[in-house]
Amino acid sequence: MFDDSTLVEDRIERLHERLGKELFRVLAPVDVTAWKSPGEPVDFATAAEANYDPISSGDRWGPAWSTWWFRMKGTVPAEARGERVHLRVDLGFEGDWAGNQSEGLAYTTAGTPLKGVNPMNRLIPLTGEGLPATIAKAGEQLLDDSGAVELLIEAGANPNMGDYMNNPTDLGDLSTRPDTPVWTFGGADLVVRNESVWHLWLDVEVLWGVLKEQPKDSTLRATLLRRLEEAADVVDAQGIQEGADAARAHLAPVIASSAGNSAQIMSAVGHAHIDSAWLWPLRETRRKVARTFSNVLALASDYPEFTFACTSAQHYAWLKDGAPALFARVKESIAKGQWHPAGGMWVESDTNLPGGEALVRQFTVGLNWMERELGVAPTCTWLPDSFGYTGALPQIARLSGMTTFFTQKLNWSQTNTLPHHTFWWEGIDGTRIFTHFPPVDCYDSIVSAEEVFKAERNFKEKGRAKRSLLPYGYGDGGGGPVAEMVERARRFADMEGAPRVEFDSPDGFFDKAREEYPDAPVWSGEMYLEFHRGVYTSSAELKRGNREVEAKLAVLEWLGALATERGIDYPLAEVEELWQRALLLQFHDILPGSSIHWVNREARAEYEALRTDIETLIDSLLASRAGGGTGSVEALDGDSGQAAALAGSEVTVVNPSPVTRREVWEHSDGCSLIEVAPLSSAPLSALEVSPTNPVTCETRGSDIVLANGLVEVVIDANGLVSSILDLDAGGRELLAAGQRGNALSVHPDFPSCFDAWELQHQYKRSETVLEEALEVKVVTKTALRACVEVRRTHGDSTFTQRITLDADARAVDFEVHVDWREKHRVLRVGFPLALNARTDRSEIQFGHIDRAIAKNTSWQEAQFEVSGHRWALLEEPGYAVAFANSQTYGHDVRVLDAAAADRRGGVAFGYTLLRSATAPDPEVDLGEHTLRYSLVCGADLAHAHAAGLRLTQPLRETAHALETSAVASIEHREGDTLALIDAVKPADDGSGDLIVRLHEAEGRAGIAHVRFASAPSKVRATNLREKEAPEVAPGLTACSEDPSLYEVSMHEFQIVTLRVARA
Template identity: 40%
Template sequence: NKFPHHTFQWEGIDGTRIFTHFPPVDTYNCSMKGSEIAHAASNFKDKGVARHSLAPTGWGDGGGGTTREMVAKAARLRNLEGSATVVWETPEEFFEKAQAEYPNAPVWVGELYLELHRATLTSQAKTKQGNRRSEHLLREAELWAATAAVRTGFAYPYEDLDRIWKTVLLHQFHDILPGSSIAWVHREARRTYERVAEELNAIIDAAQRALAGEGSAPLVFNSAPHTRDGVPAGGARTPAVLGETALEPRPDGGYVLDNGMLRVEIDARGLVVSAYDLAADRETVAPGQAANLLQLHPDFPNMWDAWDVDEFYRNTVTDLVDADEVAPGDDGVSVRVVRSFGASRVTQVLSLAPGEQRLGIDTEVDWHETEKFLKLAFPLDVHAERYASETQFGHFHRPTHTNTSWEAAKFEACNHRFVHVEEPGWGVAVVNDSTYGHDVTRTVRDGDSGTTTTVRVSLLRAPRFPDPETDQGVHRFRHALVPGAAIGDAVREGWRINLPERRVSGSQEVAPLVTVEQDAVVVTAVKLADDGSGDVVVRFHESRGGRSRVTLTAGFPFEDVTVTDLLERPLADAVGPERDGGRLRMPLRPFELVTLRLKRG
């Protein structure tokens, strides 16, 4: 353990601190042997100021828990000369004592990076996708069911949503979401995610039809927390027409996509050799490089096939540059690229939507490799010493360099919806709908001494253990390259790609149940309170890491507003928002997360 403390305060991105303890016994399967307890005592890095540590006891990983022998060993260590004293107590009792004796524990700010098990960010792609899509479907179901309940008397599905949330959270347990379970587990998980999607889509469809009414007018429902094509966040209306995209052949082969905001050149190999930001007069792709580059590595970790990827995998790489087909897509304004390698096949569709500064990349992989690692690379002409990676309710930064062993160890890292790199005044985002693992590296070019920052997203692996058929078959991924993106654009595009629009025929537009005026403030939940009271719960946060003052407007009458915790319990010391009729105003600190409960009138 390189970390300098076993007991400390961990500070999150919003400044919140949590009293934290890493058990110095260095195992979660302590059997109460004398040697283990002696190691815990000698290894405890804070023993000069703290006297208590935890020893998680029992056979872990489904092995049966604590045994009689372990209980008996602990009993002999209650008062044994020369040994640390062992007592049974609950975690709550331990933390009360530990915090009381060490109230000013040192503070660690930011990421607690585990230098192990990096492959769990990628193994079992369909399990990862099932989790991500279930999370967003649940958000949609809550939003539209709550809106329909307030507006039309729609029966809010309290019990169904509670059950589905618990099912999705259960599947985040190891080794399910990490992709390191046996094959049966992932087959079962895929079936469960399919049932969850079917149920949630049915709830969403019923709520949206109740809101839209009978009619034939084309309506677009926008579940994302930002206005999209003229459709407000949390509302529905006919979308605006935003222009056109032109597709032209390139003289040297390939095609050019141009929508007046971006001009994207795709060469005869199906690679993006230019993504030009027309407004900024700025090239995105590094000189002499190509983006949308699929790269294949051999993948033979030293231990734990599904769990680990080791740094030496980078020593050998095959660039997949040979294309079977590069041709216009079925819609006439996109480019279709087909590649074959090994026993596998990749089909990509590159598209540039009218009025959008975003190159969409839809990738279908029919994967039949073993012990291989597939990456998608974007070498960017950006000088960045750090990059932003999305996490829950915000983002944090990692260095692009490897000055120290701790930085070098982060050769594979986790993001949620986006990765963002930036020079002052201009940046680039890579957003995704279902991948988590990635790497970011930097090099200095020989020709112009410029810096190339390369973002690579991890698509697929093929370990043999514990599931020898890991990820064999067809997979579909959606990514987008967003040139000229500030951090707010990365946030918006990350939500957008995960919450695609839904089209419903109806007779009336749908106004949002709640509206937030500030783009920096993201509403992550609109729902009815779990207690069945009919109160509306709204959760939002500051998303850019700066100060903001939020103005929230409720589209329904309410009597009172209460600040609550994440479990919808009132926070006694919280300062509530100022009220002006149906408007609520309050300041927000960087990344501050707020939950409001509005009692309907």
């Protein structure tokens, strides 16, 4: 017999096409009228009362971001009312990206939300079981006795922004969008889906897909081909409608054949990744949540075995506020065990950029809300799309009650691939969390045969484990799973030659995976994404806003702790709302700067509003503790004698940071050198000290020399730093021979893809160093401070740099004010150092990470741009230099080129200050910026931390006359490890207890001593949710000779949360 397989295969493809054209029977047209909302979206009641005009297929509607309401009326013929009838809607759909174009939500005439519509989910069931039955139980009928139906659809004319991730567009904001339609209405009709044909179409699709994955000469491939051929013969002979059931009978045995004992098992979990903002604004995400959740609920009512996992407490909160009926149905689905809240976080945040306490609050605020409103506290950390994962995350997640971690983003890395799919991820402190990457390499599978077999081939644990997770459902802009995906999964339940697919939940999968693979390998440290490195810098104003808001919230909570200590009311609910607003802005496409102009504009405005709102509460707390206003005094440490002495006194200095501050401080009365204890306040006169090392400023030829007995800085005629001497280290020169420090450079920035996301290595091959200065002048020259100002230009941009040296300071401070007018350029500042450092020690949340400076491996070479928080420390044996910054995250450290180094070599440290991508926001970063950074000579870890705090948590001036001592502080004793307090706050439960959070900052096990302002009645170690958790508790001992002092035994980088009941 001749080989006719190619002919038969072509025939099967044709059969699938023919079946796809016969899936629906049209019953009747639908009369459609439309009304365009004149501004932002309106509520249902307003839309229902509006005047609607006829609209026909082919009519255009828009413009971008406008909202239209479509009223659809039709009548189901009597003979079809016993069948399952659908309203089929086409708003003008294009392609298959469900959440990045026009989409809508259907309502009954009573205002009940029914179901979303998008290009991959166009049907609204009107009769039969499932959604219509659910609505009927609630007292509504979708069809009246005559078969008439009337629905309203709220539709968003959202533009397809996916075309503009590399190209600028004016579609990204209301203020710039063209006032022209963007979509063409496709019409609507009443249809019946031919169930037999639909199921045959899916049978053929799945088996055809399995066939293509088999070797050409395999028996299974031949068997599948012949069974499909037999089905085609039946259809050809009997017709599609008449022969569908008979054709399916030929295919049923192969679908029901056993997969065998060695088959991999894939846990199919329905999912809808909804970016809280990205190529659409926050207001649109609120509607996306309702559309997607309604679709999921409809699907769940049709398939009892279907399961769905969904993250982000913020999204549920939006649903509760905007669609309470849907929210109630979600809670019912949770109770049934079909819907599984996951993630536990307020939003799926970035994890590299938020501070440690903010990452803690992502979990605690999110989990508290979910437990309170949904009745569950998830245990799976579900973060599929963030741009790399900090090494602090395992400990933060575990201390929040999470037990597992899921992502897929690391498969986007462009150089190296992690060697595991299932493993234990170990954080910087040694905490481990059971982790899984789905080998399907996505979070939005459609459960195609191609994807299922790809996952089988990819799975790196083959032979050791059999289970993997298969997340499926349209995502990014929402949409979620559809019936076809569930049906494909059903067919993969137990089929010869294919992996087994079973419906499961995240917890169900992880329980089974951990049971079968308890000795999974360990990956230690951060999970660096070798991609999207530009997000450490893009949208600098958002980075600044984030740092400042985090710092202000810390001040607010510390003052709240002081207030509650004295019985003053603390606005817990208001503060939680402030945190929720700040946490939303840390979503992984907002804070990283990878969103459209509308999102960035609103985020900048929200940061400004947060600053104002937090400061209002801070001032209120200060006034409350001071007795109501300037000159009315109350001593926060309870000493009324001090309070009386302070009445009518001068400016009060507030140190809201957990370290002693000795620095030159500018205030309303001038400039002073002061020393102030941690977390305390006092009148200025009590804090002023005389400088031991005053500053001098002199001219030496064409150079300007700043010196204070500890450090000498030489600034050349072009305003570049030509020398930094550490006079306390024998006059050691810090700059590499012949090199200049604080040199600004501008580089071309044309990534090959993902404009705002990507900073690619080639930018380093071309640079313009800003060497020429318009002006160099001394602007401050006192015994306390000397400052030199330098002005430069490049293209249409202007730069004003300031170089400052203070009395008694080992830090040289730098500031650059930029009016940035470049496009596709990156601005950097560099310091070539005569320092034989081997590692870049960068601060991350609750600790630090050491990264190799030399690029000896592909893993090291791929880290040519890395993220860090407030400081970096470069150290050779016996000597170190620290860099600190006010808002910058992206930096690099490299070995100096041979031409730039002396015989001992050296390293170059550089901050990436600004970028100027043009997509998806064509104006991102244009405008004025002020960036601050410092170089600290002869530094250690404590100096680095103090330098970072000085730039990010400034001393505060208040007119309220207050004197406070710390309610809790670290009392460092010889031999103690370096510990830092991260938060002092009232307990979340309103009990009046004090919460003190600290961490070991040195990276070694040791003892820390915590002193309280007064002896507590009880101190307990808790988890991050402020609940006792003895399995993670440190050694905690009250000192017998001093009841206000406690000894805390800590392991490296351990986070410790103390709950303090006051006496």
